[in-house]
Amino acid sequence: MPSPDSLPEKLLGALHALYEHYETGFARWTEAFGKAGLTIPPVFIVVCQNTSHSKLLYDYIAGYTRTERTPEGEEREVVVPAQLSLFSNYDADRRRLARPLTLLIDSTELDSGEALSTEFRSFARPGIDAFKTALAQRSGQSAAEKITDEDLLREVMNTVGKPGRLGEQVRCVVSVSMLTEGWDTSTVTHILGVRAFGT
DSSP states (O other): OOOGGGOOHHHHHHHHHHHHHHHHHHHHHHHHHHTTTOOOOOEEEEEESSHHHHHHHHHHHHOEEEEEEOTTSOEEEEEEOOSSGGGOSBOTTSOBOSSOSEEEESHHHHHHSOSSOHHHHHHTHHHHHHHHHHHHHHHOHHHHHTOOHHHHHHHHHHTTTOTTSTTTTOOEEEESSOSOTTOOOTTEEEEEEESOOOO
8 A cells, every 4th residue: 555655756856855945935935924924834845646545645745644553552643843944733742732733635625624723723713713704794604604614624725825814824835626726825925737728
């Protein structure tokens, strides 16, 4: 079974080369805009061919948990650290961040219901409430009461790079055919295509 540890060398070479350029740009961006009081990070996008590729790359980039068996025969969850530290969804103590820095946006993730952690919901409660209020004003209270995890994840995706919104602090998006022509994020600085592009 494929794992994030077995990604092809050519792909890893391209990913790390672009990431090194992002790191340099991130430092300059932080220095320049931090002085002006702006805290929105630049955004790195990885566009994949299919959901199996996107999940492997997401895990490699942002870190993930896997089940291991102890010498005593018990199973335990172990955090495998992110390989691209600026995009890690775990802190130095290997605890999941309340607000993820990297998002996986694909049909499997949207359907799973696991894309947004309980910690994220708690941390982002003011943003979620603001989204519900705006939706209620546009479409009525019943629409706001029927918000699903998929709706919330789409709102995070649609507000990447927008101050005061749910996606404000996202630094990396790994996707499969989810970021269409209507997706408008002015803070995107790097795009890695792991599939053929028509344009």
